[in-house]
Amino acid sequence: MQSTPATTTTKYPDKPITVIVPFSAGGGSDLTARSLEKLAPTYLGQPLIVVNKPGGAGAIGWNELAGASPDGYTVGIAAIDMLLLPLYGSTKYDYPTALEPLVQVAAVPQVLAIKTDQPWRTLPELIEFARNHPGQLKFGHSGVGSFSHILGEMLCQVGGVTIEQVPFSGAGEVTTALLGGHVHFVFVNPMAAKEHVKNGTVRILAVTGEQRMVDPILAKIPTFKEQGFDIILKSWFGVAVPKDMPSEIKSKLAEGFKSIITDPEFTRNMSNFGLPVEYLGPKESQANWLADSQQLTKTLQDSGVLERIKAQKK
Template sequence: MQSKVTTTKEKYPDKPITFIVPFGAGGAMDLVARILEKSAVKHLGQPLVIINKPGSAGTLGWNELVTSAPDGYTIGISASELFLHPLYGTSRYNYPTALEPLAQISSTPVIMVVKADQPWQNATDLIAYAKEHPGELKFGHSGVGSIPHVVGETFSKSANITLSQVPFRSAAEAVTALLGEHIQIVFINPGTVKEYVKSGMLKTLAVADANHLVDPVFANALTFKEQGLELFYGNQFGVVAPKEMPADIRARLITGLDAMINDPDFKKDIEAMGLQYEYLDTKQMQTQWIFENKKLTNAVQESGVVELIKSQKQ
């Protein structure tokens, strides 16, 4: 029996690898997973089988990943919501300690977009309108407690305006609602709306970062800071796995993922979809997790978002 186990490890992977995406098809995380899928056979020797598990702002998918066998055959994509859910007391697990970071792919700020035919040209215009029409504007996001939801609530509080929040199961659903005029604003990852902004259907009013986005489609969009608001929120996408994988399987998986993420075609595809490529290896990602966890913990507690989201979930 011992020799059979050893042989299996030596051959890893000898079957397709399940890749859990905790949000619906069409969103930024899903699109990143599809890009990874393209080079999996080349660099890992087996395909990735993408499984979308949307719901509860990512917790359904991450819960399944935490409880999966740590055999290297179930991995998933991570986002900064990993740090938020435990703060709200609504997740079954403390994801930063229950999951193992393998490699970071990108780090991209959240943006605020509206339909192009709206009269507002920037966040300042929208704030002025919202103050004259309290409670009239609704913003959509990819789930209660998600990073875009936090940005929306923080923006509303910082600007001293009243916005109603509308959660969706995915960012793509939120965009559909925006285009259908069921909501007026969406806080979202730029990759999900790049083509809509490029085609002139949507426009970007603000970027939640200290700097402008590199992508030419968004390069002229003002930051919140330039408009008088200290909002710095982004989302880091990475690859994670259940804890306690055998060392040799972990090493083989990391080697394959590093090759996939550092492939020039992968970087080009990531940037083409509007994300900001930022590769970190396993140790660098672990360090980033410590920093990000502390930053987000302080941010949501100081802004009162934790209490707000807890009350909304009751």
């Protein structure tokens, strides 16, 4: 590809930059974009225009981003879901190769939650029960092939257990099903469980991060790893751009976003939303995309979920 003459990028950016959010308002992707938007004029020299393009589990927004001109005036919010969708064979683009990461903004571990009226006090106790009673435990998740579903499949694999899957149409329904006693355990965002932990209705047995969480209410929860279960995977949000963006523009954007993300005001805003800031630059983000993609693909193949999804689509 020919290098772009320097004259085309010296003034960049000289107009507002559109940010495509592939989900509706109020979710993690949207809150990330709105937080970036507040500080963009200071660090990018132009405002960000946030455009929500929900639908197709993120595919509509990511398709638009992948097909956009790589001129630096269209960027999008990336999330771990974009590694999953192409595996199911239902997308126009292979997002990990059609898009390039600029930065990772935040990473959120998931937690395994049960109701406090259940007898299990620890993760090993839950797994032991599952081994002794195959298929009796019900696990609620937000749809076949969703991130929470895959975490449940990982648990089955590393724990050597068989569990009944109960799919719902979203994370809100999953928490409601747990509180109603319709399922025995769920994987959810810590913020979805925090208030229920405070009021004593929910107990959390494990967290999927490398370390324990810093939130004082959740800080005592052990990781899966320290309990002998090799599950380390976080849901993350970042900024991605169409492939083949000129390197000068990409560098300028990456530096601008880094300055926003490392601003204490931004960190505070994100913390208030329950989104812990975890900055990674372009190269580190790319390595993270690759590692997570390999882990998710392996789980989907080993569990047979990938075959099931593809069979359903035929």
